[in-house]
Amino acid sequence: MAEFSTPTTAQEFAENFAQLKPNMSRNEALYESSRCLFCFDAPCITACPSGIDIPQFIRQINSGNVTGSARTIYEANYFGNACGKVCPTEVLCEGACVYNLQDVKPIEIGRLQSYATTQAIAENKKLFAPGLANGKRVAVIGAGPAGISAACELRALGYEVVVYEAKAQPSGLTLYGVAPYKITNEEALAEMAYLQGQFGYEVRYHAPITGRDDLAALEAEYDAIFLGIGLGHTSALGLPGEDRANCVGAVEFIEALRQRQAGTPVGRMVVVLGGGNTAMDAASEAARLGAENVVLAYRRGKDEMGAYHFEYDLAKGVGVRGLFNVAPLEILGDDYVTGVRFIRTAVADGRVQEVPGTEFTQPCDMVIKATGQAKQTHFLHHIPGLELDNRGRIVADAVGQTTNPQYFASGDARNGGAEVVNAAAEAKVAARGIHAFLSK
Amino acid sequence: MPDLSINFAGITSPNPFWLASAPPTNSGYQVMKAFDAGWGGAVWKTLGVPVINVSSRYGGVNYRDKRLVGFNNIELISDRPLADNLREISEVKKRFPEHAVIASLMVQSRQEWHDIVRQSQDAGADGFELNFGCPHGMCERGMGSAVGQEPKVLQMIVEWVMEVAQKPVIVKLTPNISDITEPAMAARRAGADAISLINTIQSIVGVDIDHFAPYPIVDGQGTNGGYCGPAVKPIALNMVKNCAQHPDVRLPISGIGGIENWRDAVEHILLGASSVQVCTAAMHFGFGIIREMVSGLEQYMVEKNFQTIYDFVGKALPNVRHWEDLNMKYQVKAHIHEEKCIGCQLCYTACEDGAHQAIRLQAGTRTPAIIEENCVGCNLCSLVCPVDECITMERHDDGTQHLTWKERTAAGNIPTTFNDELAGGRHHWVPEPAAALGKERHKTLPGKARALGVIEHKTE
Ligand SMILES: Cc1cc2nc3c(=O)[nH]c(=O)nc-3n(C[C@H](O)[C@H](O)[C@H](O)COP(=O)(O)OP(=O)(O)OC[C@H]3O[C@@H](n4cnc5c(N)ncnc54)[C@H](O)[C@@H]3O)c2cc1C
Ligand SMILES: Cc1cc2nc3c(=O)[nH]c(=O)nc-3n(C[C@H](O)[C@H](O)[C@H](O)COP(=O)(O)O)c2cc1C
Ligand code: SF4
Ligand code: SF4
Ligand code: SF4
Numbered sequence: 001m002a003e004f005s006t007p008t009t010a011q012e013f014a015e016n017f018a019q020l021k022p023n024m025s026r027n028e029a030l031y032e033s034s035r036c037l038f039c040f041d042a043p044c045i046t047a048c049p050s051g052i053d054i055p056q057f058i059r060q061i062n063s064g065n066v067t068g069s070a071r072t073i074y075e076a077n078y079f080g081n082a083c084g085k086v087c088p089t090e091v092l093c094e095g096a097c098v099y100n101l102q103d104v105k106p107i108e109i110g111r112l113q114s115y116a117t118t119q120a121i122a123e124n125k126k127l128f129a130p131g132l133a134n135g136k137r138v139a140v141i142g143a144g145p146a147g148i149s150a151a152c153e154l155r156a157l158g159y160e161v162v163v164y165e166a167k168a169q170p171s172g173l174t175l176y177g178v179a180p181y182k183i184t185n186e187e188a189l190a191e192m193a194y195l196q197g198q199f200g201y202e203v204r205y206h207a208p209i210t211g212r213d214d215l216a217a218l219e220a221e222y223d224a225i226f227l228g229i230g231l232g233h234t235s236a237l238g239l240p241g242e243d244r245a246n247c248v249g250a251v252e253f254i255e256a257l258r259q260r261q262a263g264t265p266v267g268r269m270v271v272v273l274g275g276g277n278t279a280m281d282a283a284s285e286a287a288r289l290g291a292e293n294v295v296l297a298y299r300r301g302k303d304e305m306g307a308y309h310f311e312y313d314l315a316k317g318v319g320v321r322g323l324f325n326v327a328p329l330e331i332l333g334d335d336y337v338t339g340v341r342f343i344r345t346a347v348a349d350g351r352v353q354e355v356p357g358t359e360f361t362q363p364c365d366m367v368i369k370a371t372g373q374a375k376q377t378h379f380l381h382h383i384p385g386l387e388l389d390n391r392g393r394i395v396a397d398a399v400g401q402t403t404n405p406q407y408f409a410s411g412d413a414r415n416g417g418a419e420v421v422n423a424a425a426e427a428k429v430a431a432r433g434i435h436a437f438l439s440k
Numbered sequence: 441m442p443d444l445s446i447n448f449a450g451i452t453s454p455n456p457f458w459l460a461s462a463p464p465t466n467s468g469y470q471v472m473k474a475f476d477a478g479w480g481g482a483v484w485k486t487l488g489v490p491v492i493n494v495s496s497r498y499g500g501v502n503y504r505d506k507r508l509v510g511f512n513n514i515e516l517i518s519d520r521p522l523a524d525n526l527r528e529i530s531e532v533k534k535r536f537p538e539h540a541v542i543a544s545l546m547v548q549s550r551q552e553w554h555d556i557v558r559q560s561q562d563a564g565a566d567g568f569e570l571n572f573g574c575p576h577g578m579c580e581r582g583m584g585s586a587v588g589q590e591p592k593v594l595q596m597i598v599e600w601v602m603e604v605a606q607k608p609v610i611v612k613l614t615p616n617i618s619d620i621t622e623p624a625m626a627a628r629r630a631g632a633d634a635i636s637l638i639n640t641i642q643s644i645v646g647v648d649i650d651h652f653a654p655y656p657i658v659d660g661q662g663t664n665g666g667y668c669g670p671a672v673k674p675i676a677l678n679m680v681k682n683c684a685q686h687p688d689v690r691l692p693i694s695g696i697g698g699i700e701n702w703r704d705a706v707e708h709i710l711l712g713a714s715s716v717q718v719c720t721a722a723m724h725f726g727f728g729i730i731r732e733m734v735s736g737l738e739q740y741m742v743e744k745n746f747q748t749i750y751d752f753v754g755k756a757l758p759n760v761r762h763w764e765d766l767n768m769k770y771q772v773k774a775h776i777h778e779e780k781c782i783g784c785q786l787c788y789t790a791c792e793d794g795a796h797q798a799i800r801l802q803a804g805t806r807t808p809a810i811i812e813e814n815c816v817g818c819n820l821c822s823l824v825c826p827v828d829e830c831i832t833m834e835r836h837d838d839g840t841q842h843l844t845w846k847e848r849t850a851a852g853n854i855p856t857t858f859n860d861e862l863a864g865g866r867h868h869w870v871p872e873p874a875a876a877l878g879k880e881r882h883k884t885l886p887g888k889a890r891a892l893g894v895i896e897h898k899t900e
Contacts, residue, residue, distance in 0.1 A: 030505050034504035040786060062504060102782050
């Protein structure tokens with residue numbers, strides 16, 4: 001029996017995808033902020049990739065200066081609200097909180113962070129303004145965490161900024177990729193509208209930059225170009241039968257889910273291929289959409305999965321079943337998927353090897369491939385002199401400048417795929433790098 | 441089981457816990473409910489002249505998420521008809537003959553005092569408490585703390601009361617005075633049987649920073665009120681001790697001020713109280729707190745092998761001394777129990793910024809270390825450490841020597857210059873002032889500073 005029945009209304013969808021980190025009431029924020037010790041040289045700050053002054057913002061909440069608290073957060077991280085909800089805090093700030101060493105529940109830093117910023121957004125508190133216009137222009141490609149963060153910082157420094165976004169809405173994977181039980185579309189978009197209202201950058205939607213001509217036009221028109229393009233589609237597996245209907249990429253499945261919500265189609269018996277966080281998300285999401293049977297198939301053992309433990313626990317908690325040490329050989333079926341043929345594997349000397357004679361078939365009516373996102377190498381080759389490393393990541397220096405000096409890059413496109421917080425933090429640094437470059 | 445009963449200056453009660461004269465003792469209904477719940481006695485809400493109250497009467501002090509660590513009020517004495525109060529006193533007494541019902545009184549003229557004492561006596565009150573304490577509203581009319589602050593006037597009124605009182609008389613003292621023993625001695629001179637203290641402390645509990653008025657706000661304005669609750673306990677304890685130690689007071693003391701659990705009560709008793717009164721805690725949590733108070737006191741007495749309350753009344757008094765009597769050879773130093781440390785470094789920053797720069801950070805761990813030669817044994821780090829028993833103060837002298845300031849003075853042996861061998865702080869090393877500059881920035885830089893390109897650098 002499925003844990004969840006298929007949601008048919010917005011209400012049912014919201015119940016199945018109930019927020020893991022719901023917004024705090026004022027009272028809860030007061031209680032929780034009261035517990036923070038205001039550590040010296042606090043380890044939570046060190047653990048935050050964007051280095052938010054956590055004890056400071058928590059103390060500000062506690063003393064009733066919630067707006068000041070939001071300012072502290074946003075000064076370090078323009079995705080402060082989203083990060084409070086979507087960050088893997090267990091392995092970042094909250095994982096570093098000193099309370100863990102006493103086996104006491106760590107401070108709920110993420111939820112406090114969202115509390116302060118939610119209030120600032122709701123009340124449209126004016127915290128920032130564009131800097132004095134300096135006459136220079138920067139194009140930002142991609143309105144994801146990296147692109148929007150760069151745009152904010154550049155505006156604060158007085159640049160005219162135009163963001164080119166292929167999709168219809170801003171915030172990148174925060175809106176199209178992150179699991180709906182972490183952040184709602186409304187929340188993600190509210191922060192985007194808030195930031196744009198404060199900084200006044202221009203965003204052009206449905207405006208993909210596709211080839212050499214587009215890039216040449218930007219190069220001519222702008223003093224610098226920031227690449228915040230993230231990663232691409234789900235990589236192909238190269239398996240027979242991969243093109244059957246109902247065999248989908250995880251990123252594409254989740255993107256549809258975030259857009260269609262309750263109307264998202266899902267199979268009754270779903271096989272998810274992969275062992276990373278995206279696989280955990282996709283499996284959880286399939287279960288919450290009402291799939292009766294969700295099997296997570298991974299080539300190696302449970303402990304070797306790339307996913308965080310808490311993400312796997314979350315998937316298990318909604319009824320997902322793990323199937324370890326198996327490799328897919330073929331996606332079976334006619335037009336539609338009917339099953340996956342697997343072979344069992346063993347790991348020898350760190351390498352996965354198939355065990356002959358152990359093939360078996362797992363019947364299913366949907367396959368979700370969570371086997372990583374491809375890099376946008378094809379597009380990036382249109383940029384003269386732009387170097388990529390052997391894993392397809394953009395090569396850049398400490399301040400994000402690429403090997404084509406007019407181009408800067410941050411976020412997934414440069415770090416190969418990390419978290420929202422990394423993209424936001426790195427883009428801020430890159431914007432400073434652009435400023436230094438153009439101020440020469 | 442230990443015996444919790446008391447005989448307080450002739451007033452008996454099954455346990456030492458009385459409700460103080462205040463809203464919880466406003467009516468027979470409340471007092472009966474309280475006795476039913478387990479309270480030993482009640483000092484009735486002060487009876488006296490007709491009064492009227494304002495609306496919006498209380499203000500609170502919250503500490504972070506903790507409500508009412510301090511409490512204040514601008515309420516006056518009972519605003520119920522005297523006849524109703526007296527009738528209910530007799531009803532309660534009939535129903536609870538073993539419990540103590542004490543009439544708190546506040547009137548003006550000799551005749552009024554005589555009348556009200558007789559009336560409450562007739563109603564069956566076991567004793568009287570003369571309210572010379574209320575710091576607002578009544579003093580403007582020459583009553584309450586206006587009396588309590590004038591030992592001569594206080595003495596005169598107590599003498600009037602003694603002329604007619606056939607039951608024990610307790611004089612309730614106001615803390616709004618520089619030396620609490622003066623009114624206490626006046627009470628004794630007048631022949632009072634006991635004293636109770638403290639009443640509320642004159643206070644402004646807070647200011648509404650949006651409307652620019654003190655709490656509690658009455659139509660946009662406010663006035664000073666009377667402060668009580670957990671925050672006043674230290675002040676009450678000191679005053680109880682002062683009265684208990686004074687050779688010319690020698691009266692039973694009912695301890696009041698900030699008592700909300702058995703531990704607070706024990707502290708009052710160890711400093712000389714032989715009954716305790718509670719107001720704020722009952723107003724905050726209701727009468728049910730008495731169960732915890734009684735059970736805690738019983739357990740304490742069992743563990744200490746005390747048979748009666750009197751086995752420990754004033755037991756801490758011999759150890760409360762003047763500063764000049766303290767042993768200057770005693771030496772403690774902080775010790776960090778590394779296995780308990782959670783690395784918050786509050787001890788480091790407290791000693792570094794607020795004490796004696798006797799704690800240092802160590803490479804490779806967040807657990808700080810004590811610089812023993814610089815530790816003066818002030819306790820600060822052990823007080824700020826959030827982990828129980830993680831920093832303990834360890835004795836470093838061998839316990840064989842004893843020398844007080846008084847003894848040194850008597851021997852003509854006090855330091856005369858700052859560099860004298862005898863002077864304090866001599867071996868205590870203080871960093872050069874300029875070493876402070878930039879030190880605050882040696883910690884992890886928050887993101888704002890990072891993005892501004894400030895190079896990250898840490899100590900170690
Ligand atoms: C399934 C999934 C779940 C995730 N869950 C979490 C999570 O819970 N918590 C977390 O912190 N992180 C999570 N992440 C990672 C996080 O979403 C990314 O690290 C982050 O969004 C990266 O930001 P970015 O701006 O670099 O790229 P993206 O968010 O990918 O944004 C890139 C933007 O650029 C646009 N674009 C791309 N190419 C072009 C072009 N040529 N022209 C115009 N526009 C273009 C895209 O449409 C997109 O809007 C998840 C990722 C995935 C895939
Ligand atoms: C609202 C209020 C009204 C009070 N009224 C009286 C009173 O009528 N007579 C009196 O003697 N003391 C009065 N008090 C003082 C209390 O009896 C008591 O002395 C004081 O509150 C300290 O005790 P606590 O810390 O337990 O509250 C009042 C206190 C409060 C809070
Ligand atoms: S580590 Fe925990 S307790 Fe310390 S400052 Fe950070 S959130 Fe507060
Ligand atoms: S006892 Fe005082 S001086 Fe000694 S280490 Fe602690 S804070 Fe510093
Ligand atoms: S205050 Fe206590 S827990 Fe915190 S660092 Fe110091 S010794 Fe460790």
